[in-house]
Amino acid sequence: MKVPILTYHSSNIAGNDYDSNNHVALAEDLRTIARLGLRIVSVTEVVDALLGEVPQSSVENAVALTCDDGSFFDWHDMEHPHYGPQRGFAGILRDHTEQTGRRAQMTSFVIVSPDARAVLDVTCMAGRDWWRDDWWREAAREGVIAIENHSWDHNHATLPRTVQHEQRKGTFSTIDNRADADAEIRAAADWLDAHLAPQRSTLFAYPYGEWNDYLVREYLPRHAHEHRQRAAFTGEPHPVEANTxxxxxxxxxxGHHWKTPGELESLLREMRG
Structure with missing residues (x-):
């Protein structure tokens, strides 16, 4: 078992070429994946194989795709104020499926708090109300983009207040106690379950890719019956293996672990041996 999970951010648009635009990169990377004869599986399938619920052979010669934060660009085609028309991630995935006959899917780990997203829309994007959640239910129902948990408010540095009790913001490593972990992880799962029913949140991605021993050794494993997450995802550059x-x-x-189509191809070829 050696499955790479590739992660994108649909808000990363600083131009219209591969290294400045994650939409351009995703479309090109899908072509690379197809040319190498690799399948696209969901991260849920990868977790199922990791936990022994399905054979590991079910994810052989496969990659999984995720994106973070849950902005409108995950789902909608948009007119960017500086860089013009942008095909949303969902449209890029549908185009690939139609062109190749191979189903492409992705999991979006979303920032859940509506109030936090309203602020982040201004502080991190263009202030055009591009961080709403009214597309999440439709996405969950269609299945091209699954919706999962990226915390309540990301403990984001640009928010006036977060749920971290000491206001140590801009990192997830300070979520190191039961109350703060419940406020970030369990509350987000509760909101998603209530608003996307019958879909249920079972996967969590650490904001900033950061974790700490309390979350990994105590909170997530010992309180799983309460927060209901089955697995958690970092930003470390390794494939998922049997002992992960x-x-x-x-x-x-x-943009961090590969910056060109050639670098991605080399990464994927190495994983195939």
Whole structure:
């Protein structure tokens, strides 16, 4: 078992070429994946194989795709104020499926708090109300983009207040006690379950890719019956293997761990031996 999980951010648009635009990168990377004869599976399938619920052979010669934060660009085609028309991630995935006959799917780990997203829309994007959640239910129902948990408010540095009790913001390593972990992880899962029913949140991605011993060794494993998450994902550049810790599942991040189509192809070829 050696499955790379590739991660994108649909808000990463600083131009219209591969290294400045994750939409351009995703479309090109899908072509690379197809040319190499690799399948696209969901991260849920990868977790199922890791936990022994399905044979590991079910994810052989496969990659999984995720994206973080849950902005409108995950789902909608948009007119960017500086860089013009942008095909949303969902449209890129549908185009690939139609062109190749191979189903492409992705999991979006979303920031859940509506109030936090309203602020982040202004502080981190263009302030055009591009971080709403009214597309999440439709996405969950269609299945091209699954919706999962990226915390309540990301403990984001640009928010006036977060649920971290001491206001140590801009990192997830300070979520190191039961109250703060419940407020970030369990509350987000509760909201998703209530608003996307009958879909249920079972997967969590650490904001900033950061974790700590309390979350990995105490909170996530020992309180799973309460927060209901089955696995957690980092931003470490490794494939998922048979001995991977379910609370430290690695992911490669576009723009950080590969920057060109050639670098991605080399990464994927290495994993195939």
């Amino acid at each position: 810790d379910r609370w430290l599942i690695p992911r490669y991040v576009c």
